[in-house]
Amino acid sequence: MTQYEWKADLATGDDVVDGQHQQLIKFANQFLEAARHGQGKDILKKSFELLERYTHEHFREEERLLRKIASRRLDDQRVQHAEMRHELKAIRSLWISNFGFVNEVPRALEAWLETRLLPHIFEHDRRAFKDCRAPRLPKTDWGKAGPKVDHAVWNGRQANQQSEAVMAVEQSGKLYIGASSKAEYIQLPFANRHGLITGATGTGKTVSLQVLAEGFSNAGVPVFCADVKGDLAGLAAAGEPKDFLVKRAEIIGFSDEYRHESFPVVFWDLFGKDGHPIRTTISEMGPLLLSRLLDLNDTQEGVLNIAFRLADDDGLLLLDLKDLRALLAHAAERAGELSARYGNVSKASVGAVQRALLVLEEQGGDRFFGEPALHISEMMRTTRDGRGVINILAASALMQSPRLYATFLLWLLSELFEELPEIGDPEKPRLVFFFDEAHLLFDNAPKALVEKIKQIVRLIRSKGVGVYFVTQNPIDLPDDVLAQLGNRVQHALRAYTPREMKAVKAAAEAFRPNPDFAVFEAITQLEVGEALVSTLEGKGAPSMVQRTLIRPPSSRIGTLSDEERRRIIAASPVGMIYDNVIDRESAYEILAANVVEKITPAPAEPAAGERSGGIGGLIGDLLGTNRSRGKRLTTTQHVARSVTRTVTTRVVGGLAAEVGKSVGGSLGGSIGRALVRGVLGGILRR
Numbered sequence: 001m002t003q004y005e006w007k008a009d010l011a012t013g014d015d016v017v018d019g020q021h022q023q024l025i026k027f028a029n030q031f032l033e034a035a036r037h038g039q040g041k042d043i044l045k046k047s048f049e050l051l052e053r054y055t056h057e058h059f060r061e062e063e064r065l066l067r068k069i070a071s072r073r074l075d076d077q078r079v080q081h082a083e084m085r086h087e088l089k090a091i092r093s094l095w096i097s098n099f100g101f102v103n104e105v106p107r108a109l110e111a112w113l114e115t116r117l118l119p120h121i122f123e124h125d126r127r128a129f130k131d132c133r134a135p136r137l138p139k140t141d142w143g144k145a146g147p148k149v150d151h152a153v154w155n156g157r158q159a160n161q162q163s164e165a166v167m168a169v170e171q172s173g174k175l176y177i178g179a180s181s182k183a184e185y186i187q188l189p190f191a192n193r194h195g196l197i198t199g200a201t202g203t204g205k206t207v208s209l210q211v212l213a214e215g216f217s218n219a220g221v222p223v224f225c226a227d228v229k230g231d232l233a234g235l236a237a238a239g240e241p242k243d244f245l246v247k248r249a250e251i252i253g254f255s256d257e258y259r260h261e262s263f264p265v266v267f268w269d270l271f272g273k274d275g276h277p278i279r280t281t282i283s284e285m286g287p288l289l290l291s292r293l294l295d296l297n298d299t300q301e302g303v304l305n306i307a308f309r310l311a312d313d314d315g316l317l318l319l320d321l322k323d324l325r326a327l328l329a330h331a332a333e334r335a336g337e338l339s340a341r342y343g344n345v346s347k348a349s350v351g352a353v354q355r356a357l358l359v360l361e362e363q364g365g366d367r368f369f370g371e372p373a374l375h376i377s378e379m380m381r382t383t384r385d386g387r388g389v390i391n392i393l394a395a396s397a398l399m400q401s402p403r404l405y406a407t408f409l410l411w412l413l414s415e416l417f418e419e420l421p422e423i424g425d426p427e428k429p430r431l432v433f434f435f436d437e438a439h440l441l442f443d444n445a446p447k448a449l450v451e452k453i454k455q456i457v458r459l460i461r462s463k464g465v466g467v468y469f470v471t472q473n474p475i476d477l478p479d480d481v482l483a484q485l486g487n488r489v490q491h492a493l494r495a496y497t498p499r500e501m502k503a504v505k506a507a508a509e510a511f512r513p514n515p516d517f518a519v520f521e522a523i524t525q526l527e528v529g530e531a532l533v534s535t536l537e538g539k540g541a542p543s544m545v546q547r548t549l550i551r552p553p554s555s556r557i558g559t560l561s562d563e564e565r566r567r568i569i570a571a572s573p574v575g576m577i578y579d580n581v582i583d584r585e586s587a588y589e590i591l592a593a594n595v596v597e598k599i600t601p602a603p604a605e606p607a608a609g610e611r612s613g614g615i616g617g618l619i620g621d622l623l624g625t626n627r628s629r630g631k632r633l634t635t636t637q638h639v640a641r642s643v644t645r646t647v648t649t650r651v652v653g654g655l656a657a658e659v660g661k662s663v664g665g666s667l668g669g670s671i672g673r674a675l676v677r678g679v680l681g682g683i684l685r686r
Contacts, residue, residue, distance in 0.1 A: 012129040020058045027051040035106040073128040083377030108576035115573040119384035175215035179252035180546035188428040190536035192461045195468040199491025204529045210553045222380045222388040225434035226395040234556030236265035245552035264383045274394035279370045282318035293407040294356040303349040306342045317586035320370040326588040371582040406440040420463040430464030438469035439476035473503045486536040492526035511545035
């Protein structure tokens with residue numbers, strides 16, 4: 001285990017805060033030392049609780065001091081502190097969930113210290129106390145005792161850091177895009193006013209997205225983007241000195257500042273194959289988005305809303321698909337009673353929803369629902385050198401289910417909107433969200449959903465989030481949404497049909513005209529890597545459109561090898577939290593237990609030969625094995641049989657182990673498994 005030490009370059013200039021930071025590092029070292037020496041779980045637990053409690057107290061005291069000096073960064077610090085509290089809680093859940101406290105928690109805590117606490121002190125705390133301390137100490141390597149860790153995978157930068165002096169093209173508070181007759185920028189204070197990247201296939205949209213993601217990361221702004229074709233994965237690797245890129249840098253006067261570097265990247269994947277799995281719960285998704293995902297009609301959506309209301313009223317947790325399926329079966333069983341309370345519950349509508357859930361499950365959508373659920377703070381990380389982490393969703397397989405893709409991104413946007421506090425107009429965005437293939441969001445979307453999207457786009461900027469839509473054609477988006485997009489990069493469009501001509505005209509009319517050229521003609525004549533650019537400037541007014549050559553990216557143009565991707569995923573700080581599934585008690589288990597409790601043996605003795613008495617008759621009633629031939633199982637019996645199969649699998653293992661202890665060796669285990677299979681296996685095969 002690594003031991004961390006306090007160094008002068010972590011000092012904020014406030015003695016109270018610096019003393020508390022030193023105490024935090026001391027408590028962390030005590031816990032890691034106890035883990036290294038293999039001390040017991042109780043000692044480790046007490047040590048971790050002391051660290052967690054002191055962290056909460058320190059955050060409160062630090063916020064009190066910031067209020068006292070009227071720091072303008074107080075709101076940002078509150079958000080950062082809330083995120084880190086949640087992360088510590090998630091680390092603690094590793095031992096609650098029996099993932100292995102002795103091994104997993106220390107590794108997760110090390111990652112948290114390395115990528116969150118120490119970078120937070122170095123970057124955010126020092127800046128927050130800038131008004132009440134001496135000038136910032138020169139940036140040096142904050143250290144830890146022992147061998148130096150190689151951060152090339154995660155932090156991206158090499159040991160020879162570039163000079164922080166202001167350069168001729170790259171300027172503080174601005175994101176350099178490229179050059180027309182002058183340098184073109186996105187002003188960071190206006191970057192949360194949203195944006196649009198459009199153009200035909202092969203005109204350079206992906207490279208423009210890559211350039212913007214690099215710029216936001218260097219400015220300390222976390223980024224989320226979907227990698228539809230696999231090209232954006234190259235952000236995690238340094239670029240190569242190719243002739244056409246070097247030439248472009250020379251043309252736009254960018255040669256002196258152009259450098260090849262990798263960027264801090266976290267890979268995500270709804271299916272858990274090419275990145276860390278992303279999950280949410282059924283409850284968090286909600287009936288509106290779930291109805292969109294399942295393509296339900298109004299009647300079926302009504303039944304789904306009733307099911308959610310029933311879950312709320314009865315205190316049932318809806319975490320994954322099996323919870324929802326069990327709840328719907330329960331609702332169908334009580335259709336008459338529920339219809340009187342909530343409105344009509346048709347068994348046919350319930351069946352239609354169940355079929356839609358089955359289709360979703362066959363498409364792999366069941367992996368999206370469950371725990372641990374993603375917390376939005378994971379998307380808003382910065383590294384120890386102050387750069388924003390770029391979160392890349394591996395979406396090449398997900399695009400085979402476009403409705404799931406669009407619903408997931410809309411859910412993520414909704415979570416940001418609902419959970420983030422208002423911060424007005426910050427110096428730079430808190431997060432930038434790139435929505436590739438944006439037309440999928442609006443294709444066949446019901447009016448209520450489109451209105452929700454419009455509302456989110458209109459209001460989320462006050463939460464410090466910038467949304468950038470990426471699509472081929474600007475007419476793919478509703479006019480009310482287009483009106484909210486202040487920063488625009490328009491690549492070439494082709495106009496061979498009346499509809500395409502209409503699209504070019506709409507794109508041209510959206511820009512502030514430039515008297516030097518005809519915008520309509522320019523859009524059809526742009527070369528690859530060239531774009532029309534207009535951004536917000538001054539007091540938020542759009543700049544005059546300029547024909548711009550986009551700057552070359554610093555990272556790799558193209559994808560990563562499987563080995564490179566695996567290496568980056570292994571070095572990520574979130575794997576300890578999200579790579580393992582948690583399946584706690586929820587609606588499925590509670591409803592199944594209620595079914596078992598309600599089944600009682602019949603008072604009358606069965607006729608000879610019809611069924612066995614005692615426990616056999618009880619099991620027969622419960623599972624429907626003593627029914628007449630040709631008689632259908634009830635919904636209750638279907639649920640009970642399903643639960644029993646699950647329980648049988650678990651009991652077999654436990655009973656086999658107990659028998660094995662008594663008899664000894666593999667022989668005992670075999671006897672145990674055969675015994676349970678003999679009792680329950682035959683029942684479930686009937």
